[in-house]
Amino acid sequence: MSHAAERHYGEAAPQETGSSAGVDVDSNAAPGAGPDIRPGAAAMERVLARETSSSRAFAAAIAAILVIGLCGYALLETAVRAVGQPPWLIDPQTAADRIAALPAGVPPLLLGVTGAVVFAAGLFFFLNAVLPGRRARHVLADPRAAVVVDDEVIASALARRARLAANVTQEQVMVVVSRRQVLVNVRPTSGVPLRDADVQAAVQEELRDMALSPMPEVRVNLASSGVIGA
């Protein structure tokens, strides 16, 4: 789900810049100290986890508001009945009877629509809870700071490297970075055969220098037809 495509149109984004979100935690710690001794290690882990996975606060808040509203209404109706007043919208007993005899008493169309809405809402909450919810980002190993880089930035850097290795123009390279895989699409220049092993080695070397965690593996796709005069 989390992938970023990057097509090179200009040299505006060299690999050093971009929207890399660097979060500096506990920069006063001794540089020589191991990551487990430092007091900030746990905090750094937490920050990295927060930065690389998307928040579920929104879905959780909606679920909480729904449950609170339902419970508040049930409380109101029960209290009204306990005091002996006429029900506000529907008497709890009648409501229970209606639900028990459900296929009857409601138009089938309305029933179907209600079912679909409830199903969609349930699916939304279920998937939000079960899916890992990772963002399209990778963590760069750094002894001092927590560094998180958007996949677009990685793709840009890798596309530049692949372009230099294959000696083609920017439009002929397309890189897709996902969590565990880097897909490099290269369209060669007509009359200049390319070996995908060269491109693969160059991209692999660049990735090794980046020291991403999780380290993606590289796949190079050479288009069978070339571009004339590029």
Add this chain to the structure above:
Amino acid sequence: MSVPAGRQLAGHNRISTQALTSLARAAAAEALGVPPQDVRADWTDDGGLLALSLVTPIAVPSLTAVLREPARVAGFGGPIWDRAVAAKSQILRRVTELSGAQLSRVDIRISGASVSDGGRVR
């Protein structure tokens, strides 16, 4: 190729389609004995290699000259068919050598004959 080993020079060189076309026209003109502006050259991609298709006239001796002296045909290089076949490999070699790009095929369509009585009798 001229880059010293172990040193990666930045930058990218490209040969534009226009330059390739001019080159092909010049090579064809040289091989068939016609002016380059009469040659039409078209590039297509052939599985990653270049395919060249040419539409060109060919230089022939005038018929009266041939009547008078049948050896003129051999002097021009033989029948038109043989000359076109020979020109294919000549053009392919020349363009490959000058542009550095690999050609896979050269298609020649003779669109006309330009009569030349140049003193090429040997």
